[in-house]
Amino acid sequence: MKKTSLIALASVACAVQLSVAPAVAQAQTAAPAAAPAAAPEASPLTFNIGAVTEYRYRGISQSRLKPALQGGFDVTQGAFYLGAWASTINWIKDSGGKANTEIDIYGGVKGDLAKDTAYDIGVLTYSYPSNGLNPSANTVELYGALTFGPVTAKYSHSTSNLFGFANSKGSGYLDLTGTFEAAGLTIAPHIGYQAVKKNGAYSYSDYSLTVSKEISGVTWSGALVGTSTKAYLGPTKQNLGKASVVLGAKYNF
Secondary structure, eight states, X not given: OOOOOOOOOOOOOOOOOOOOOOSOTTOSSOOOOOOOOOOOOOOSEEEEEEEESSOEETTEESSTTSOEEEEEEEEEETTEEEEEEEEEOSHHHHTTOOOOEEEEEEEEEEEEEETTEEEEEEEEEEEOTTOOOSSOSOEEXXXXXXXXXXXXXXXXEESSOSTTOTTOTTOEEEEEEEOEEETTEEEEEEEEEEEXXXXXXXXXXXXXXXXXXXXXXXXXXXXXXXXXXXXXXXXXXXXXXXXXXXXXXXXXX
């Protein structure tokens, strides 16, 4: 169930300008200044690696309230993008399956509609190799998002069963997320609702408040995360949706 999972890097450039006095007193004109070097083009391929004290996705712990390692890559070409991301997990084995890794593959198109208004449309596949659950935990979702200034509204719709729930094709997740800058921090409040079709007892709302900051090339984050449900339990009856503080670090390169 799985990802929104956390965690980003920025690069710093320095420029040095040198000036040289004429070497010959008799020179009537100065030599023309050299044209400034063109800034290198940003690579269309980026990678990321990180760790979190707990992997939460849509408010539910995927790692049985324990730490997780994560990483992935993204390729961007104009408005189109493609990427993959992976995380260690525990919930498949806790449910009687075999997989201990989640692998997400996604792609789509995004761009601007007008000033301060943008769109993002794509498809996301959640894969749990050899998970052994019946129905399979593997899930495919279509998603669409609209951003207005600092606020993004997004809807995700499953075209398969949702994370192993039987007869749950057509489940949907609607969320609203803000991104604000203040005092050098990025503050991101979030609220969402997961509807699990034909499994209403597992439908729920979730919330989070994330604060992040880049320091020395690493984005550090802290988030208060919680849900309205007690239906998602670990092997010793842990409430996997309980309110919790999640810390993380992520490096992009």
